[in-house]
Amino acid sequence: MKADIGPYTYSIRFRKEPGKALGKNKGGLPKDLYGLTINGEQLIYISNRHSKKVQQDTLVHELLHAAWFASGLGSLHHPSEEETVSILAPMVLQALQSNQELRDFLLDDQV
Numbered sequence: 001m002k003a004d005i006g007p008y009t010y011s012i013r014f015r016k017e018p019g020k021a022l023g024k025n026k027g028g029l030p031k032d033l034y035g036l037t038i039n040g041e042q043l044i045y046i047s048n049r050h051s052k053k054v055q056q057d058t059l060v061h062e063l064l065h066a067a068w069f070a071s072g073l074g075s076l077h078h079p080s081e082e083e084t085v086s087i088l089a090p091m092v093l094q095a096l097q098s099n100q101e102l103r104d105f106l107l108d109d110q111v
């Protein structure tokens with residue numbers, strides 16, 4: 001599954017342990033990670049050990065991390081709430097509009 005976020009196209013992968021994607025450079029990440037975004041490689045990992053509802057929530061969470069990265073908001077000292085929401089909202093909309101499989105996964109309410 002893929003998602004366009006700003007100028008980037010992220011690949012979304014489902015794994016039992018997303019932290020394993022980092023190999024030995026896991027640092028202090030917990031073993032039971034729900035999701036992980038690697039911005040440098042445009043990769044999002046979602047743990048498939050949890051319910052679909054949890055995976056949906058985790059994927060939105062990780063998409064927002066990707067949008068935060070793509071927006072450059074992290075380089076601002078204290079972006080305001082309005083600035084943050086105004087920049088992230090169109091990126092979330094873009095991600096949803098970019099991929100039918102992503103929409104089907106996130107909008108499935110039969111979970």
Ligand SMILES: [Zn+2]
Nearest residue numbers: 035061062065
């Ligand atoms: Zn997070």
